[in-house]
Amino acid sequence: MEQVISVVIAGPRGKMGKEAVKLVENTQGMKLSAVIDRKYNHQKLSDIEGFSSDSRIYTDPEECFKAEQPDVLIDLTTPETGYLHAKTALLNGVRPVIGTTGFTQHELNELKDLSKSKQLGTIIAPNFAIGAILMMKFSQMAAKYFEDVEIIEMHHDQKLDAPSGTGLKTAEMIQEQRKSKPQGHPDEKETVAGSRGGDIDGIRIHSVRLPGLVAHQQVMFGGDGQLLTIKHDSHDRGSFMSGVKLCIHSVMNLEELVYGVENIID
Numbered sequence: 001m002e003q004v005i006s007v008v009i010a011g012p013r014g015k016m017g018k019e020a021v022k023l024v025e026n027t028q029g030m031k032l033s034a035v036i037d038r039k040y041n042h043q044k045l046s047d048i049e050g051f052s053s054d055s056r057i058y059t060d061p062e063e064c065f066k067a068e069q070p071d072v073l074i075d076l077t078t079p080e081t082g083y084l085h086a087k088t089a090l091l092n093g094v095r096p097v098i099g100t101t102g103f104t105q106h107e108l109n110e111l112k113d114l115s116k117s118k119q120l121g122t123i124i125a126p127n128f129a130i131g132a133i134l135m136m137k138f139s140q141m142a143a144k145y146f147e148d149v150e151i152i153e154m155h156h157d158q159k160l161d162a163p164s165g166t167g168l169k170t171a172e173m174i175q176e177q178r179k180s181k182p183q184g185h186p187d188e189k190e191t192v193a194g195s196r197g198g199d200i201d202g203i204r205i206h207s208v209r210l211p212g213l214v215a216h217q218q219v220m221f222g223g224d225g226q227l228l229t230i231k232h233d234s235h236d237r238g239s240f241m242s243g244v245k246l247c248i249h250s251v252m253n254l255e256e257l258v259y260g261v262e263n264i265i266d
């Protein structure tokens with residue numbers, strides 16, 4: 001008989017959380033055992049307009065994990081909360097799949113160590129969309145041939161973290177491929193602070209925040225007489241859901257932390 005994976009979703013009323021609730025409820029072999037919200041403690045999700053599930057709401061993650069003993073936590077909240085939820089999940093025997101972005105390197109290292117010591121899988125996924133993962137992989141490939149690169153990431157204006165998790169991960173993947181190189185003129189001066197963007201090992205990263213955007217990124221490589229632009233657009237949050245589903249299945253077979261969905265696809 002197929003194993004049913006029981007899932008807790010943190011942030012069910014958020015833009016991503018709503019989509020994830022629909023995904024888990026409509027996927028055979030998965031069960032939404034509970035949700036973690038800032039409000040509505042001990043009510044049912046169906047008490048909130050727009051939801052039909054009878055899953056219980058908890059405001060305290062520890063109480064939720066102890067009472068429900070789910071297999072997987074999906075976190076789609078805010079950087080501080082996501083980190084706390086991931087840690088609490090691991091300490092209570094629950095495998096985290098973290099879509100929330102904006103963790104510090106120290107937090108990532110701590111979760112990596114905890115995941116390993118508990119021998120429980122964790123997936124930190126800066127971007128669940130398959131197209132975005134390919135965009136990052138293609139950029140890493142291109143960096144072998146083009147050493148000059150700048151990243152422009154564009155998101156809706158409700159986003160809390162900058163640069164985006166995807167932008168950071170892209171820069172890290174490019175870093176693995178190319179030698180450190182400052183971008184632009186060695187004597188360049190900013191007359192307006194920040195106009196050259198953030199600097200990750202010489203890779204410039206620019207964050208645009210505007211209403212009307214969802215999640216978009218272009219990685220621009222410059223060479224003699226040519227320009228290569230690798231671009232991805234998520235027009236709708238449905239674009240992330242096949243990746244969420246893949247991660248829920250994959251994390252069940254892991255015993256340590258994986259950072260990036262590119263590491264679990266063929």
Ligand SMILES: NC(=O)C1=CN([C@@H]2O[C@H](COP(=O)(O)OP(=O)(O)OC[C@H]3O[C@@H](n4cnc5c(N)ncnc54)[C@H](O)[C@@H]3O)[C@@H](O)[C@H]2O)C=CC1
Binds near residue numbers: 038098102
């Ligand atoms: N990995 C990926 O592919 C994607 C990741 N994201 C990330 O997911 C996160 C959420 O994004 P959105 O849904 O757009 O944000 P949102 O602002 O629409 O939703 C966040 C939700 O978290 C809830 N929340 C905040 N603190 C909480 C707490 N202590 N306990 C329970 N719930 C809490 C809020 O009430 C809100 O409903 C962000 O970090 C974003 O960067 C977003 C899209 C794709």
Ligand SMILES: O=C(O)C1=N[C@H](C(=O)O)C[C@H](O)C1
Binds near residue numbers: 101127128159165166
């Ligand atoms: O906040 C968002 O919306 C998104 N966040 C992730 C990120 O920071 O890269 C993934 C995607 O870009 C959407």
